[in-house]
Amino acid sequence: MSETSTMSKDATIVVVGAGFAGLSAASSLLHAGFQNVKVLEANARVGGRVCTTKPFKENVIELGANWIHGQQKNPVFQLAKKHNLLAEKSLLDRDKSSRDYFFKDGGKHLSEDLADPVTSLFEKLLTKANEDELGRKYRDMSRGDYLDVAFAKSRLAGSEDGSRIFEWCKRNECSNEAASSLFEVAASQLSEYSDLGGEFYNPLGSRGYQAILDILLKGVPSEIILTNKPVKRIQWDLNKKSQGAESREMSHPVKIICENDETFEADHVIVTVSLGVLKRQAGAMFEPGLPKCKMDAIETLGFGTVDKIFLRFSKRFWPEDCAGIQLVWDEGPEDKAIYDSQNEGDGWKKTWFKKICGFDTVARHPTVLCGWITGREALHMETLQDSDVRDTCVKLLRSFTGWSVPEVSQVLISRWGHDPRVFGSYSYIPKRVNGVRRQKALGAALPDLEESEPLQVLFAGEATHVNFYATTHGAYLSGIREAQRLINHYIK
Template sequence: MNCSDANPSLHKTALNDTKTYKIIIIGAGVAGLCASNILRDNNIDDYLILEARNRIGGRIIAINIEGRQLELGANWIHGVLGNPIYELASVNGLIPIVQSSSSHTVLAAMEDGAKLPFAILQEMYEVYSVFLKRCEEYFLCRYLPPEGVSSVGEHLRLERDLYLQKLPEQQRKSRLLVFDYLMRRETCIIGSGDLNAVDLMEIGSYTELPGGNISLPTGFSSILGPLAKHVPPEKILKGHAVSVVRWNNAAEDETQLLGAQMKEKQKVEILCDNGKVFYADSVICTVPLGVLKHSAKTMFQPPLPDNKMTSIEKLCYGTVDKIYLEYDRAFFTSELSELILLWDKTDDTADMASRWYRKIYSFTKINDTLLLGWISGEEAKYMETLSFEIVSEKCTEILRLFLADPFVPKPKRCICTSWWSQPYSRGSYSSIGVGGSQLDIQTIAAPLYAQPHHTIPSLLFAGEHCHPSFYSTVHGAYLSGLDAARYLCELPGIVNTQQDPVTAASDSSNSKQTRTQTSADADADEEARAPQTSSSRCENKNVSQKDASTSDLTLTVEGTADLSSWLHGISLN
């Protein structure tokens, strides 16, 4: 995104085409659509959504190929109990009353075509699940890991080595290959191309909702219908990429403010790439974390506070891509559902061109003539630079190698996603990097006030990266949008209702005490941040900043016996 200030003539032209609103939402993904619905429910009609793409949905998108719908983005509803996306889908008839169960038969093969006994696969799956749960316990129990171990990858490898040392030499290699496969798969689940980049003490901060992973018969993108049906089309301006957000136009006069001389809150100015300019009292920014990492320094004027920028850097934002292979005829046996690729040890120092494809961990059968592969990290970014034809040829080589079948046909069509290359996503979803914490998520989500005496924030943030327990999920994005919109709706002066002036003044005073970030205290120490739940910006409005910073951090986690739900809706049983 380019700053419009670099082109004065563009800015001059833009001023001739301005609009003013009470609230502007940047982004028509799940967070933005949810926020707009909350505003509507509170009788706020003076809002607008600016969407950079020519469609809604953000990282939810499907394409139609010869009558077949392929989901390029989000795939599953993660969990049932307490999941608003599941409730939304259920109420709107997107989930069948009777769920049909189908067996999932896997074949684990090595590079020489040898097949691994299922008993070994099941053993290592169960062992790996235990090791992963141990990683999560560090957050839940708050005890320290072994010295020198700070990442999930390091801890899993430590556990792996201790386990394999107890086995005879001839039993280790096959189990090592399975373990490496599970770790490659985990990178796609967590959303980080390297598990060594994921913080060990914080992986347990993600809350897994019970119920496993649910697929929608009509495709996950069908959830956009219920989300957007109450948003008037004229409220969404597509093709309006935001380049600059001037959220504190009085910043240069800040040192001159003295008591009664303090000015009233100025409008937030939003400049779009197409030259249009908009103004709002408050802005809810729902752009993905990848876009913030790439453009925050030039997008926001004045720059975001240092602690918010530091938190943006501390979170990981990985790339996870899909590879669809479509065939004229079926060649997987009718009972086979997934081919697991047990690659020999990969030389990470080798040229990317000779190793990118070794990050593909399996091919899953979507139907008889359609396969799906997953790839993550730097390898996924490299794949995005290749033509579909090159990817298709390499996948054919892989299938022939692992199936020990030189007659595996070439696909008639190959479609690869490119989430890293997309300028309005810059990746797939977030995780907490080494040295980061839930507090960084809360710092990013915290509202910004142009001046300490203002009662209405100029800038709020939402998106999956803004939910401290459900980051990386669609329901996390949904709840963060709900949270930001409700926070605004509960402030005096936002909703058009009559209110006693004394009560309004009291509410304003209490609300002002809980702001976690203002332009005046932007560089406050991290220990001053108050832990928040997903809706704490609304619920803790009347808690003083002192009380918030000293209150105990509690976490309630509802357990689940479904250990396979961390896989993409796939059970090995």
């Protein structure tokens, strides 16, 4: 704190967005001694793509971020562990003793002896996909094509049911990539994404992600967070423009204009809106316009939709050791032939429900299942009535399991793809896209340090993090990165 100059304390900084990136940026700046910091949030609530709710009585449901991914050197995991926010040991032990039930349409239950070797092979192939040597070999292939080629060489490919389970694995992986299909994702990530050591899916305790959000909010006074302030335009380099027109200095080089025309002047603005928002609005949001390299990054990086369908039943109908009911189709959407045949036209809309991987149990909710759906099928699902989605899901559960499935008492559906403050869920690397180069361009500050008034517009958010994109810790660290960029600028 003492290292920062007096000038840094007087610098006016506006952070656009109160998600993990925006809050970590604001907290870091305040801790370093900056005194004029404001956070503009478009929604009435803070948290961004972290959205913890309580629709089914007392226990929480995560409409957005669900887990902490990885443990070693993960600041979000460390924060949760420090404050005892992780799931109780009893819940973790229960998860280890449960298993997925795989069913084919028509009620055929597929045994663990068949499912386990296929899912294990799939995980091994994914690990190899990120190795440098393989990345060079399959650089121009999609991940779906690479997986099909690799699986065809295994002894499991001779089993028809094994091939169908492998299709389910690819469909399930789409939720990790937020993609419409693995045939649209890079075979190797062509990036430097890092899986942190330790357990990958770390569940949170009874207060969910809201508990971590509350910890972050303790570092940011509530009076500097202004909600219901959607930004429509960011004008920058105003001093240069003013000198050319009227030969006078503006008090600040940046002006942020909200949708209600309320304005905020700043020396620096940290933009943490989603890549989905940038794809829709970047062309009109910035004045002057963004440089070509940044616009190219916005256009070429992928940003997909992952939705959840929560079904609360009148009573539990699945076995105690069932962690999820997984749906295996004879002709699933991740079959190459099916994908190719549906690449043009709207025929896939008639079978949108085939993109649902299955229905997983939900911690602390003994009568609730959660269905996962991604990509264009998720976007189409979002346009349907809740009752239509509910009825379709019940039909699937009955036809696949043959069990006596009771009526649904409540349904809750996320609709991230049509949320005008997000337009999707998280980023991915499409095939033939150099992830590192595009992500670095997306995260570059404007103007750069060679200019007379540098670092006017800075960018944070999960899509800007080369190592940890698509994660909450990636978003969190990107906010700290941009705050530190400003801190270093004023220390010099």
